Amino acid sequence: MAIGLPLIDMQHKQLLDQMDELLEALNTKQDPKQLVHILGYLDMYVNNHFGYEEQCMNLKKCPVAGKNKAAHEYFQTRLGAIRQMIDNYGSSELVARQVSVELLEWFVNHIRTIDVKLSEMP
Template sequence: MPLVIENDSLSIGIPEIDRQHKQLIDPLNTLVDALFANRGKEKIKDIVDFLDLYVAQHFGFEETCMQRYNCPVSSNNAAAHTKFIKTLSEVKQELQTTGSSLSLAIKVNEQLLDWFVNHIKKVERELKSYISKS
């Protein structure tokens, strides 16, 4: 069963980052749904390609914010982002070599979408208190 996330549940209270999270959550949910439904390989590839580019931009923006406001979880955040990008790259490679599969759908659901939700709730919310102190 795919993990479908409601955008409002992940608000951290920083408008620009919340907006970016919403733009990432929808394609992640779409990707999980497409993989579980074994939809066309091209549609899935398009979603993964979008995520690949957008995640790099979003993570860069977030890391810059954390550094600017001297957030103590900055290095943990950057390391977690690197892990996410590596997993997304593995998903892309698996999609290219074996195509859509139930195991790939589960991997995306557990290792990307679930990771993203937990990362926001546990790490990124730290940034808000440091921005408000500035």
């Protein structure tokens, strides 16, 4: 899954670990306060990582920089929707499925199709 840029690879691993932790918390029906804590950390880390990655793409004049930014905005919208689902429904199979598909699978695909372009830049 690595794209060959150590800092970004480390950040991707952290984000995937946090999404896994959220999924585990949902599947084990942990306290809603724990879910809020995980979501808060994930939201903060996503903002920092996306900002750094977008800055790198802009500096390297990466041709997918605009597509990357739009994809990040989409992810943040979905993260907000999942936060709302957790507020409304707490831990449920539906929310766990949404996290798996809309966050984890989406993020892995994003790394493989868009983020990898950054490592191809001189």
